[in-house]
Amino acid sequence: DAGVTQSPTHLIKTRGQQVTLRCSPKSGHDTVSWYQQALGQGPQFIFQYYEEEERQRGNFPDRFSGHQFPNYSSELNVNALLLGDSALYLCASSPGGESQEDQPQHFGDGTRLSIL
């Protein structure tokens, strides 16, 4: 049973460019959350997708957008990249809904994004 998978593993971009990161949730999970982890910091919540809609959003600018597909996989898009966007981007999945309340989030290995 595959866990949460993210691609690519590493990515190098320059300022002003756009990037798309991808995440496939663990089998049986329909909720995907994205986190940004700057070097030496704890992860910060970007947004969460459930039933193909953005359910919650953290304190990130509109340059950060996402999408969830019918198979529950998700993309994170970042436009107009800034040097400060350099970070590890983590995807986490979990079953959604109150009936699955006791299920924790499972994390992928992350995508390391470097902005030059």
Add this chain to the structure above:
Amino acid sequence: AQTVTQSQPEMSVQEAETVTLSCTYDTSESDYYLFWYKQPPSRQMILVIRQEAYKQQNATENRFSVNFQKAAKSFSLKISDSQLGDAAMYFCAYRVPWGTGANNLFFGTGTRLTVIP
């Protein structure tokens, strides 16, 4: 606003000894979940242990146990019989139940644990 504080940036422990990592949090909610995650250099965030706030009994998972003090909003992790493989960053995290709304994880800044052979 929910905040999670880990006041120990770094900790070290001798192999086979016991170490306790501290975490405090701030919330106005009465029902919530607390977690300890481990992040080795491989980057994957691995769940170590979790605690439901409505349960008074402290959670345990093999060599890992917590001391949950709800009134004090304290949630410490005890690692017994420390092993070299325990070396990693440890993050304390909090979230509210799904029906409450924003049930994303709030993380602390982490504690880097070194295990000395």
